[in-house]
Amino acid sequence: MYKRESVDFIKNVSDTFKVLLITGPRQVGKTTLLLSLKPNNMNYVTLDDVNLRRHAQEDPKMFLEEHPWPLLIDEAQYAPELFSYIKIIVDKEQKNGMYWLTGSQQFHLMKNASDSLAGRVGIINLNSFTYSEIIQNENKKLFDPIDIRKSPKIDVNDLYKIIYKGGMPELYNNKNISQEIFFQGYIDTYISRDVKSLTEIGNEMAFKKFIVSVASRTGEQLNYSSLANDSGISVPTAIKWLSILVTSGIVYLLEPYMSSQLKRITHIPKIIFMDTGLACYLAGWSSARDLQLSSSAGHYLESYIISEIVKSYNARGIRPNISYYRDKDGKEIDLIFYKNNKLYPFEIKKTASPNSSMISNFKYLENSKKEIATGGIICLYDNLMKLDDKNFIIPISSVINVTK
Numbered sequence: 001m002y003k004r005e006s007v008d009f010i011k012n013v014s015d016t017f018k019v020l021l022i023t024g025p026r027q028v029g030k031t032t033l034l035l036s037l038k039p040n041n042m043n044y045v046t047l048d049d050v051n052l053r054r055h056a057q058e059d060p061k062m063f064l065e066e067h068p069w070p071l072l073i074d075e076a077q078y079a080p081e082l083f084s085y086i087k088i089i090v091d092k093e094q095k096n097g098m099y100w101l102t103g104s105q106q107f108h109l110m111k112n113a114s115d116s117l118a119g120r121v122g123i124i125n126l127n128s129f130t131y132s133e134i135i136q137n138e139n140k141k142l143f144d145p146i147d148i149r150k151s152p153k154i155d156v157n158d159l160y161k162i163i164y165k166g167g168m169p170e171l172y173n174n175k176n177i178s179q180e181i182f183f184q185g186y187i188d189t190y191i192s193r194d195v196k197s198l199t200e201i202g203n204e205m206a207f208k209k210f211i212v213s214v215a216s217r218t219g220e221q222l223n224y225s226s227l228a229n230d231s232g233i234s235v236p237t238a239i240k241w242l243s244i245l246v247t248s249g250i251v252y253l254l255e256p257y258m259s260s261q262l263k264r265i266t267h268i269p270k271i272i273f274m275d276t277g278l279a280c281y282l283a284g285w286s287s288a289r290d291l292q293l294s295s296s297a298g299h300y301l302e303s304y305i306i307s308e309i310v311k312s313y314n315a316r317g318i319r320p321n322i323s324y325y326r327d328k329d330g331k332e333i334d335l336i337f338y339k340n341n342k343l344y345p346f347e348i349k350k351t352a353s354p355n356s357s358m359i360s361n362f363k364y365l366e367n368s369k370k371e372i373a374t375g376g377i378i379c380l381y382d383n384l385m386k387l388d389d390k391n392f393i394i395p396i397s398s399v400i401n402v403t404k
Helices: 007-016 030-037 050-058 060-066 081-094 106-116 156-165 169-175 179-198 202-217 224-231 235-247 274-285 288-292 297-314 356-368
Strands: 019-023 043-046 069-072 097-104 122-124 251-254 269-272 322-326 333-339 343-349 376-377 390-396
Touching: 007 019, 007 030, 007 122, 019 030, 019 106, 030 069, 030 097, 050 060, 050 224, 060 081, 069 322, 081 106, 081 224, 156 274, 156 288, 156 297, 169 179, 179 202, 179 343, 202 224, 202 235, 202 269, 202 274, 235 251, 251 297, 251 322, 269 274, 269 297, 288 297, 297 322, 297 343, 333 356, 343 356, 356 376
Parallel strands: 019 097, 019 122, 043 069, 069 097, 343 376, 376 390
Antiparallel strands: 251 269, 322 333, 333 343
């Protein structure tokens, strides 16, 4: 079994809160992970079972009496009626780790849990496998712009194979499964179960076209008009549908860096597909090699690195304070960390021959009135080394596979 980066954080949350809630997209391993960690005396029920679901919805008090704590409830979003009764029980018992909940519909689930279980629930966002989980590096450390470290080299061909495959656990646990068949079923299930529960989708084909359009633009600035035109829908519908992808954990929006001192900066976020394998399938890439040699290779590389950072921070319960910079003249900085009141700027490049001209846009941050700290070029170079007094040439491994 693949060890997840979130194991220690899950144990900490369970020891700290009366209720643990783990959310994330479908099939990223939420149930498998909690089943592997649950105490021997913890009971388990899944609300995927229609009869159990109906019982939980119609008589939540009796349901919890018949399934006493400690209890793991899978797909808890199907019965939000349980939450107020869970609150009564945990307030009476005053013990931590009484209930573990999972669910795929993050918006409704987190809202219901936050409303009913405020102060009693610790929430964890789980994503598909990170690179370090795939290669089973159990000593993974978060990428920290203050402490950039050397890490083992990653071959560019192997890297693009993983970008193309993505991190869905089933693709690694079941070596015989077809990637195309898996993702086809994933999309069908996602639309039929999650999307229809969140909103009325009048035209499923248009929604599928919309997802394809979003995936094809991963690593690019969000443009609702283009997404709407591609899908044959209105801009308000495109806005609503993208919100569904974000709240479902499928898409992450990298927000632009904002500063009152910088007058010409864009206010438009950038699309980041959280699983590049799913993005590659939707966008119609037929092989890792085709992707690697395409003009889109840089966008997918950028999406992959940013999603890896977000995944690893999520696994530790931390929200990374990251953004990107772009002004009205098209000057761009791919990634900015904000930490200790300092800006740490990075370019992400599909190159093994970085040079100082690639960081020339860093100077546009000088008017922000923030100190510009350590930065550099994240790229395919073999070794970590200084580019100048302040900036580094940073191998991709030093971002996605940092070792303690």
